[in-house]
Amino acid sequence: MYKFAHVSDIHLGFQDKKELQKIEQEVFEEVVCTCIKQKVDFVLITGDLFHRNLPEMRVQRFAFKNFKKLYDAKIPIYVVYGSHDFSPIEYSVIDLLTDVGYLTKVSKEHTNNEKTELDFTEDPKTKVKLVGISGRTAGIDKENYENLELPVLDNSFKIFLFHIGIDELNSSSEIDTNSIPIESLPKGFDYYAGGHVHVFSHKQVKNLGEICYPGTPFAGYHSDLEENAKQVKRGFVIVEFDNKIKNVKFCEIKKTDYELLEFNANGKTANALNIEILKKISQIIPENKIILLKVQGELKSGKTTEVNFIEFKEKLLQSGAREVNVNRINLFSKKYHIEKIEAGKKEELENKIFEENIKKIKTEQPELSGEKGILFAKELLQFLKEPINTNEKKIDYQKRISAAVLAMMGIEMEK
Known part of the structure; x- marks a missing residue:
């Protein structure tokens, strides 16, 4: 019998307040400690490990210190990017952790004749085969699922990692633009390791298999904190298996x-x-x-x-x-009232604002209208939210953001 841990949406570096930073780090340290104590064979991280692709140095040092503990315990870690980890032009701290051997990226995507082809990564000890698709800002990665081409499947235990919501499993009444229909998931896997959804969910889906979102261990969005106050459980999962799933155990973490x-x-x-x-x-x-x-x-x-x-x-x-x-x-x-838009989370509010305004725009470019226009606007907004890095000159910051926006639009910046 083998077992692995499945963690997601950690958002290291999210917090800018001292006490919340402390809780954020305490939670991740408990995840690492539990994985070592439980002697898991490997760890899956399904996106948004960091809140930014290049977080401040204190966050990077903390991450390296803890991943070294897992490395020293000979516990490999397999990851895909989340929308917060990813940048189309910049190096990510995930790449640094990969270069030193602490992490292994399993999202080996390449395009061939408009098909998104994926290659398997095999865990040396358990012989489990892993493959995945990284998350992208505002659901741009949805296109990758439409033309997916997998390697030949065999009888080995297989895991598919992804960072996107599933329409049919969405517990919210709100439409999540960063989600796909369940039929878009490739068939033939024993475990579907999901990220992006911040609440724990584990479903056995007919004709597909077991889909699990461990949720966020803490995160810290106001909506997350409200759910914490309403006793929504936070943590990660440990999965036991041999030739099939035997048990999925939720490990709760509560630090405050x-x-x-x-x-x-x-x-x-x-x-x-x-x-x-x-x-x-x-x-x-x-x-x-x-x-x-x-x-x-x-x-x-x-x-x-x-x-x-x-x-x-x-x-x-x-x-x-x-x-x-x-x-x-x-x-x-009342005196200074403006028309309000009903929405719960910040992301839902942004979606509604974009939806209300984009439909008023007349354009002959389909990528700027409808749902594609909303996704484009959200990804653009994500880049414009990027703060200036410590010791980064203003002109270098402007060039970095400009290059990211142009890359998103498919335009190469002149050197």
């Missing part, structure tokens, strides 16, 4: 406690809302917790800037909270 405080501003003045929030804050014990303040609705009078979020945050931190995260994206003032 949460308190979610939700407020409805409808029909209230800014002053009345301040009193209500302050009263609620005085009734809780915030010590050693991540406190989530979520305020939404339309104020009857007053500006949204008159709601004392800075004061609330300082009071909670002084009372011992580890961190305070404020979500006021759906808080509006």
Whole structure:
């Protein structure tokens, strides 16, 4: 009997606040420690290992230190890029980890006569054959599944790694533009190792096999933290197998406690809302917790800037909270109201904004209209969000972003 760990959407380097950085690292250290203690034969990481393709140096040092532990324990790690790991023109820290032998990329994709051909990677100890498709920003990788051509399949145990959602398995009522129909997955594999979906999901699909998303161990988007506060379990999975799957065990990781405080501003003045929030804050014990303040609705009078979020945050931190995260994206003032778009996660809000605006644009270029236009706009936005690196000159930053955008558009930058 063999076993492997399946981890995804770790997003190392996501956090910019000290306490959340600490939790982010504690969670990953527990993943590594558990894999070594459980003596897994190998580890799968199905995308978004890092939140940026080139995170700051403290994140890189932390990652190298922990991957060395797995390397020293003789536990190989097989990866595909996620949309956050990937860059069309730049080196990624994943490539550095691959070069020193800590990771092995299994997304060996190449195009031949408009077909996306994949090559297998074989794990030396278990003889498991692995192959996968990396994730791309805004679902650009969807085209890779449409013209997929695999090597000849044999009777060995086979794993397919991917970083994209599955329409039929989407638990949200919202449409995820970064997802594919289940029929797009190649047949003939024993285990389908998914990434991109942040909630644990394990399904036995008829005529296909076992599909698993381990979810994120922590991540830290406000929506992730809200789900944590609502007792959504976070962690990764360990899979036992011989010639077929024997057991899929979810390993929960919990490094902190949460308190979610939700407020409805409808029909209230800014002053009345301040009193209500302050009263609620005085009734809780915030010590050693991540406190989530979520305020939404339309104020009857007053500006949204008159709601004392800075004061609330300082009071909670002084009372011992580890961190305070404020979500006021759906808080509006009646006097200064703009038409709002109902959406949950930040990505859903972006999708709706692009969808509403792109359909108003008349163009003869099909790649700039409809769903393709939304995907193009999202990928462009992702590049424009890239922050300037430490010690990077402004002119070098501008050149880097310009080159990335032009590469996305298929235009080679003049040297």
